[in-house]
Structure formats: C-alpha cells, structure tokens
Amino acid sequence: MTDVADASETAGSISPGHVATRAEFARAFGGGPQGGILPSDNNVLLYADHKISGTYGYHDGWVSEEGDADPIFEYTGAGRVGHQVFTGRKGVGNSAVLEHVKRGRALRLFVAVGKVPGASAAKLHRYVGRFELDPNEPFVVRQGVDENKNERKVIVFRLRPVGAVARVDEDNIPVAEITEAVLVEPDVATATLIDPEFGEATESLRSIIPHTRAEHRAARLSREFQQGLKERGHTVQRFQIRVEGSSAPLVSDLYDVTDHVLYQIKGNTRRESVRMAIGQLMDYRRYVEPAGVKLAVVFPAKPSNDMLDLLDDMKIATIYQSGSSFESAA
Secondary structure (H helix, E strand, O other), X not given: OOOEOOOOOOHHHOOXXXXXXXXXXXXXXXXXXXXXXXXXXXXXXXXXXXXHHHHOOOOOEEEOOOOOOOOEEEEEOOOOOOOOOOOOHHHHHHHHHHOOOOOOOEEEEEEEEEEOOOOOOOEEEEEEXXXXXXXOOOEEEXXXXXXXXXXXXXXXXXXXXXXXXXXXXXXXXXXXXOOEEEEEOOOOOOOOOOEOOOOEOOHHHXXXXXXXXXXXXXXXXXXXXXXXHHHOOOOEEEEEEEOEOOOOOEEOOOEEXXXXXEEEXXXXXXXXXXXXXXXXXXXXXXXOOOOOOEEXXXXXXXXXXXXXXXXHHOOOEEEEEEOOEEEXXX
C-alpha cells in the first residue's frame, strides 16, 4: 500500500494508486469531508466503499463486458432512500456526474481501503484515477433496495478511464454464483434515455446523451406500446438477469406478464435490426420461467415481406405501429 499522502501534496503530484484521507485529497481536488459524490469547481469526486455498498445489495467496481476490451467501472449514484434521481435536491450529485463534460469538470474516483493507523474514524482512500462517462451508454437504471429494504430504482454510472488508472482485483465486481432472472418494473432499463424519477426520456437527458434517431424512436415506441398494454389491463415488466460467472446483469425489453409474451422494441425495420432482435429474444428466452414464452418484435412501421417471412420462420410475431395504434402482421 502507498504511504498516506503528505499535507503538501498537490493535484499535479497525486497519481493513481496514491492513498490519503479525504481531507488531504480535498486540498488537491476540492470537495468536502462527507458524501459519495462531491462536486467542486473543476472536479466531481466519487467515493466508493465496498463494505458499505455490499450492505445495500449493490457493488461498485470493474466489470468485464463481452466483446469490449476496454474496462468499465460501475458506480452507483447518490441517494439511500427511495428512487435515485437527477432532479431536485436529491439529484444534485447525480446531475453533477451526468453533466460533468458540459460543466467542464473531471470525474475522479476514490475507493476506501481502511483507516488511518491510530485514528478513531478517519478513513484512507486509494485514488483510482480520472474517468469520464461512457459516451454511448453513460448510465443504466436497475432495480435494487434502499436502506429501509424497500424496492427502488438506482442509477448506475458507467465510467471509462481517462489516462492511467490504478486497477486492482479487489475492486472487481463479484460474478454471479447462480443464474437468476427476476421481474422488475418496466422503467428499469439499459436504455440511457430513461430518467428514474419520471420513467421517460426528458429533454435534459436528450441534450446531454447523444443517440441515433432509431434509438430515440425506440424509446418513444416502447413507452407508447407499454401504455397500450396497460390500458388493456395487462401487467408489464422486464426481466433483470444475472448469469452465472458474469458480473453485469442483462435487462430484457418489455415482458407482458398477462399473456406471457417477451417483446423486443426496435426503432427501424432494417435487416440488421431484425437480426439483432431475433438474437436478443432467443438469448433472453433461455432464462424466462415458466417455459413456453411467446416472442414478438415491435417496429415503428411494417417491415418488408422478406423480414416478415424471416420472423415467421423463427416463430416470432411482428407488431408494428400504424397511426395511433399497433397492428399485428399475422
């Protein structure tokens, strides 16, 4: 372990792996003595503590994602009671992280590593390094519990390193010991356009997070299709899936509990989107209980006859938007 930082340390001389108290890091980077997310003039300081996070049913740390050689550090947002949000007083820290580029601030991450020898309560933290939000998927929304053990939505930021970082095995998120699929609310999603407070794409999120037209269309399509199912008295949820040996959960698109149908939502009808929808549904179906779930894809328009034939061959229903309603291609 690196020695505790001297009080004369400056930001320029603190490198990843350096260990110090919050007070000493504050002299270099700003911030305050308490809290997990601490905005300052030029930085947003993120403090993680594996011992504390484990008691709330989540883990901050490195995850390995299939097909991605670059590391991701997942960091859970601020707020211990109720849904985590981006707005109001409860959302100050979370919005500071989300808007760090817009406000010209660097994200700097620290992990608790013990206490100062001989001190009563002063903790030591390891400086992991500088980060930025993943530009394509800056955060995901997952279902968890608060400190009162009530179900709630939590914001999980996806951090990518900027330059050198101190990566150690003890900061890795534990992998799942068993495969388990649980039902969660429909606004728990990997879709980065979802605001946990409102369950929809807000203008503030649209202005910060770049998305393709198809992704915006899919987010809108999902909300409208979901609303139609609920108006007909159907229960709509999603599956949050932890796969044995993996650390990052999968989250399906909409699941109609009433009719036992798993839906994939796509923002266009192009061949690559149809192929992706087929693969996603086949993957998710393996974990859905009871067996025999029906599969369907929802499109913003009617696909070509060739794509309809492909989906029919795979025994996947086709739903498409027509005006203000949704039609079945069958």
